[in-house]
Amino acid sequence: MTMKLDRRSFIKSAAATSAIATAASLFPGISFAGWEKLEDAAGMITWHKAPCRFCGTGCGVLVGVSGERAVAVKGDPNCSVNKGLCCVKGYHSVQALYGKDRITRAKVRKNGEMVEVPITEALDLIAAKMKETISSHGKDSVAVYGSGQWTIPDGYVASKLFKGCIGTNNVEANARLCMASAVTGFMTSFGIDEPMGCYEDIEHANVFVTWGNNMAEMHPVLFSRMLAARKRNGDVEIIDFATRTTRTSQAADKSILFKPQTDLAVANAICHEIIRNNWVNRDFVNKHVSFRKGLTNIGYGVEDHFQFQDKPEGINFAEFETFLKDYTPERVEKISGVSARDIRYLASLYGDPKKKVTSFWCMGMNQHTRGTWINNLVYNIHLLVGKISTPGNSPFSLTGQPSACGTVREVGTLTHKLPHGVVMNEHDRQMAAEIWNVPVENIDPKPTYHTVEMFRALDRGDIRFIWIQVTNPMVTMPKLKRYRDGALKEDRFIVVSDVYPTPTTDVADVILPAAMWIEQEGMFGNSERRTQHFDEIVPPPGEAMSDTWQLIEVARRLGYEKQFPWSRDEYIGKIWEEYRRFHDSPKHNMAPYEVLRARPGVQWPFVNGRETRWRFNPKYDPACTSGEDFHFYGHKDNRAWIWARPYEPAAESPDQEYNFWLNTGRVVEHWHTGSMTRRVPVLHNAMPSSYVEINPDDAAELGVVNGDMVKIISRRGEVAMPASINGRGVPPRGMVFVPFFDESYLINEVTLDAFCPISKQPDYKKCAVRLEKA
Amino acid sequence: MKKAETKIGRLGIGFAAICLLGAAALSAGAAPDIPHGFDWDGEKIFNRYNETPLSAMTGNDGTRNLNSFYGLRQYPGSPPRIPHAIPPAFADEPYNCISCHGRGGYVAELQAYAPVTPHPENEACFQCHVPRRAEELFVETDWQSINPPALGRSQLGGSPPTIPHPLQLREDCIACHAGPAAVAEIRVEHASRGNCRQCHVPLIVTEPVKEFAR
Numbered sequence: 006m007t008m009k010l011d012r013r014s015f016i017k018s019a020a021a022t023s024a025i026a027t028a029a030s031l032f033p034g035i036s037f038a039g040w041e042k043l044e045d046a047a048g049m050i051t052w053h054k055a056p057c058r059f060c061g062t063g064c065g066v067l068v069g070v071s072g073e074r075a076v077a078v079k080g081d082p083n084c085s086v087n088k089g090l091c092c093v094k095g096y097h098s099v100q101a102l103y104g105k106d107r108i109t110r111a112k113v114r115k116n117g118e119m120v121e122v123p124i125t126e127a128l129d130l131i132a133a134k135m136k137e138t139i140s141s142h143g144k145d146s147v148a149v150y151g152s153g154q155w156t157i158p159d160g161y162v163a164s165k166l167f168k169g170c171i172g173t174n175n176v177e178a179n180a181r182l183c184m185a186s187a188v189t190g191f192m193t194s195f196g197i198d199e200p201m202g203c204y205e206d207i208e209h210a211n212v213f214v215t216w217g218n219n220m221a222e223m224h225p226v227l228f229s230r231m232l233a234a235r236k237r238n239g240d241v242e243i244i245d246f247a248t249r250t251t252r253t254s255q256a257a258d259k260s261i262l263f264k265p266q267t268d269l270a271v272a273n274a275i276c277h278e279i280i281r282n283n284w285v286n287r288d289f290v291n292k293h294v295s296f297r298k299g300l301t302n303i304g305y306g307v308e309d310h311f312q313f314q315d316k317p318e319g320i321n322f323a324e325f326e327t328f329l330k331d332y333t334p335e336r337v338e339k340i341s342g343v344s345a346r347d348i349r350y351l352a353s354l355y356g357d358p359k360k361k362v363t364s365f366w367c368m369g370m371n372q373h374t375r376g377t378w379i380n381n382l383v384y385n386i387h388l389l390v391g392k393i394s395t396p397g398n399s400p401f402s403l404t405g406q407p408s409a410c411g412t413v414r415e416v417g418t419l420t421h422k423l424p425h426g427v428v429m430n431e432h433d434r435q436m437a438a439e440i441w442n443v444p445v446e447n448i449d450p451k452p453t454y455h456t457v458e459m460f461r462a463l464d465r466g467d468i469r470f471i472w473i474q475v476t477n478p479m480v481t482m483p484k485l486k487r488y489r490d491g492a493l494k495e496d497r498f499i500v501v502s503d504v505y506p507t508p509t510t511d512v513a514d515v516i517l518p519a520a521m522w523i524e525q526e527g528m529f530g531n532s533e534r535r536t537q538h539f540d541e542i543v544p545p546p547g548e549a550m551s552d553t554w555q556l557i558e559v560a561r562r563l564g565y566e567k568q569f570p571w572s573r574d575e576y577i578g579k580i581w582e583e584y585r586r587f588h589d590s591p592k593h594n595m596a597p598y599e600v601l602r603a604r605p606g607v608q609w610p611f612v613n614g615r616e617t618r619w620r621f622n623p624k625y626d627p628a629c630t631s632g633e634d635f636h637f638y639g640h641k642d643n644r645a646w647i648w649a650r651p652y653e654p655a656a657e658s659p660d661q662e663y664n665f666w667l668n669t670g671r672v673v674e675h676w677h678t679g680s681m682t683r684r685v686p687v688l689h690n691a692m693p694s695s696y697v698e699i700n701p702d703d704a705a706e707l708g709v710v711n712g713d714m715v716k717i718i719s720r721r722g723e724v725a726m727p728a729s730i731n732g733r734g735v736p737p738r739g740m741v742f743v744p745f746f747d748e749s750y751l752i753n754e755v756t757l758d759a760f761c762p763i764s765k766q767p768d769y770k771k772c773a774v775r776l777e778k779a
Numbered sequence: 780m781k782k783a784e785t786k787i788g789r790l791g792i793g794f795a796a797i798c799l800l801g802a803a804a805l806s807a808g809a810a811p812d813i814p815h816g817f818d819w820d821g822e823k824i825f826n827r828y829n830e831t832p833l834s835a836m837t838g839n840d841g842t843r844n845l846n847s848f849y850g851l852r853q854y855p856g857s858p859p860r861i862p863h864a865i866p867p868a869f870a871d872e873p874y875n876c877i878s879c880h881g882r883g884g885y886v887a888e889l890q891a892y893a894p895v896t897p898h899p900e901n902e903a904c905f906q907c908h909v910p911r912r913a914e915e916l917f918v919e920t921d922w923q924s925i926n927p928p929a930l931g932r933s934q935l936g937g938s939p940p941t942i943p944h945p946l947q948l949r950e951d952c953i954a955c956h957a958g959p960a961a962v963a964e965i966r967v968e969h970a971s972r973g974n975c976r977q978c979h980v981p982l983i984v985t986e987p988v989k990e991f992a993r
């Protein structure tokens with residue numbers, strides 16, 4: 006007796022109801038899927054290159070188009086990032102364009118109700134409201150809050166309009182929440198932003214240490230590139246250094262768990278051991294490194310108007326060594342829970358002159374109240390042993406968003422930044438004023454608000470008008486309730502440009518329909534200094550227009566036609582060529598527009614027609630002029646800086662009453678707040694809702710089993726959600742983990758708005774909660 | 780399979796030695812001391828990936844196909860019966876099964892590659908898998924089942940097909956979907972990527988499709 010394969014006897018199942026599905030099962034090997042067929046589709050597809058819409062890996066994709074619809078995706082074999090491969094999000098990314106609730110018309114609030122209006126009416130209203138707000142409350146009462154998913158032209162025109170024309174530094178982007186500590190880490194250690202290495206490091210390294218970085222889910226294509234390198238080269242080890250056990254731990258050769266926040270102590274202990282064992286690369290350190298210390302006990306920024314300015318002070322090697330005396334492996338074992346043996350083991354990997362070591366990190370180190378410090382400390386390790394700026398030796402700060410580097414870090418869409426340099430610097434202001442064609446006095450030399458403080462200012466009423474583009478702060482702001490209540494106050498005017506309804510469009514007074522991704526021309530910039538151009542591949546729906554063009558329309562209504570003169574069929578190319586003037590030096594040169602159009606991404610500095618793969622190394626980097634084997638030209642002393650940075654505890658740690666750590670993050674299926682990926686059927690079905698991961702022993706103590714509702718309560722708020730035991734990841738005892746993609750379980754009601762005093766980036770990985778069976 | 784069923788009776792214990800790879804524990808590889816059994820035992824994929832030579836992931840003899848595969852099952856997902864004869868001495872020695880089905884490899888006597896089990900940690904093989912010792916039924920049955928999942932369940936032309944079956948006891952993708960014994964129609968060419976579920980996510984055909992709504 007076997008399973009009957011006679012079709013008449015099949016019980017009708019969901020999969021068997023269509024003739025196609027039945028035929029497919031009778032003719033195995035033939036692919037029939039259940040999607041709806043395009044009418045009149047001849048079955049012909051044309052392929053167009055683009056960077057993936059989602060993570061900062063920046064895979065090149067080829068989008069298949071039939072008629073005016075995107076119908077398929079494949080990895081771009083010409084793109085060196087992913088060499089023809091994607092992850093599940095990339096492969097299904099075009100489906101995110103076609104959610105049924107796509108915003109295609111503008112809406113404005115009239116008598117409390119959102120009503121559809123022609124987009125010109127909405128743009129008129131925005132301009133009028135901005136003028137009115139500026140005249141009654143001053144220029145610093147209007148703000149724009151953008152995104153690491155802004156295209157480069159989006160961010161550029163936003164900065165030009167607000168900083169150059171209106172004259173307010175109220176320009177921030179959500180990358181403050183994900184990359185600010187990486188930036189301040191680079192600026193303090195090297196004096197210049199963005200990684201010195203590139204993804205090719207993966208093929209050269211013998212050791213990978215992932216610092217609080219679950220790459221198997223967050224940077225999947227780089228992760229499988231790493232696995233493939235290990236398989237091919239043999240002599241490769243992957244060390245997962247984390248606060249919770251994940252898919253990355255499963256694939257790693259060794260997994261080391263540390264207590265939240267104590268990465269600071271462990272990094273110092275590694276340096277301690279490197280020095281004690283004489284593994285320091287003396288020649289490198291003497292020639293290329295100088296030593297600094299800064300202020301300590303620097304606070305957490307939980308109070309309004311918090312200010313902090315570090316005071317760097319030069320120290321010498323001996324003083325650095327003395328500073329490290331507190332960080333013996335035995336002592337750090339007590340703080341961190343990492344055994345002295347494992348600490349020595351880590352140090353020996355970095356210290357072994359025969360091994361090439363690449364460290365990867367992302368949100369674990371950046372969303373950290375000492376985020377700048379921990380970035381510094383990992384650079385310290387690499388600098389002490391001279392493992393940097395050569396293939397395979399790479400301290401590598403990864404990004405989470407497709408253009409956090411391109412649009413926020415390079416264009417400088419942060420309150421203190423300009424496309425080149427900072428507002429505080431007169432020369433930088435002059436350069437900007439000249440390129441922007443505005444009087445230099447327009448550009449205010451004083452930064453205003455970083456993101457958290459910007460939303461506090463909205464709550465206080467210092468900011469009355471805010472325009473939010475391509476991001477969803479009403480899901481992602483920590484200590485969410487305060488900022489939602491602030492946004493809902495009388496006399497606050499909120500404009501939101503987006504593609505789908507979200508909790509942020511829920512608080513809007515005007516909603517603008519935005520073109521998404523390949524419905525507009527633009528550029529992204531990924532983690533390895535790669536700028537990636539894409540064309541308008543399919544038309545935007547309804548009245549949707551690019552964020553760039555929305556800003557230009559409003560700028561013209563405010564009287565800045567002269568600064569925004571471009572026509573709609575060539576504005577992206579013109580904007581790119583204007584922007585490129587800011588980076589006209591071998592340290593930062595960007596590729597010309599035509600080159601970007603032709604290639605699946607070009608790395609900067611792009612000098613004399615060549616991309617720079619490893620910076621600070623004269624073999625690869627034409628900006629090196631010192632004649633030495635390395636040239637760290639970012640700082641004036643032409644050296645990289647090692648920083649003495651102590652371990653300091655988290656802003657809030659578990660205590661008697663709130664006895665668990667809360668950690669938040671992502672899953673492979675969903676990207677950020679899920680406003681796009683949840684509208685991709687396969688991704689939603691694979692991960693339909695969020696959950697709280699609990700250690701099995703803690704769950705048993707609480708008396709909860711998989712799927713039971715659990716209340717997570719902090720001093721800020723509470724949320725009840727289903728328990729996940731031995732699900733995607735396993736936190737250690739005393740910690741819970743929650744993915745933040747699901748707007749029906751707003752975990753940020755619970756989180757704390759403490760941030761790194763140097764970078765102003767909040768810590769989403771650590772606060773204290775207690776649990777109750779709901 | 781007739782040939783196999785007659786031949787294997789004479790094989791005896793010598794069978795194990797012929798297999799390409801021995802019965803070494805499959806738990807080597809992934810980071811030691813981490814919790815086990817989470818994420819649908821996701822570590823199995825990585826362990827299998829680590830210990831399987833690239834060549835063993837890519838060969839294919841093409842003899843197993845979906846017809847013979849479902850021919851051994853009562854419904855999609857049922858434990859397959861054992862298609863070859865079993866020496867009586869095997870009965871209380873599960874590792875005799877694992878010696879070939881743990882890692883696969885060529886079995887000269889059967890002129891076939893042994894399929895690899897995705898759950899070698901379950902050692903009481905005969906608890907679920909039984910041989911057929913009689914051809915005739917006791918009484919005829921009116922048993923029916925559902926269609927096996929259609930192939931190529933891509934959401935878009937060319938996108939990675941979803942996983943149509945539950946992952947329970949089928950956590951180790953590489954075991955069934957790669958290598959010479961893999962069923963021809965469901966064999967993948969790119970097992971060398973290692974992290975299978977970064978592209979292929981479950982969309983269980985026997986479960987209702989969930990619609991996203993705010």
Ligand code: SF4
Pocket residue numbers: 057058059060061062063064087090091092093094095096224225226227
């Ligand atoms: S790894 Fe990131 S960039 Fe690459 S396909 Fe996946 S989501 Fe897109």
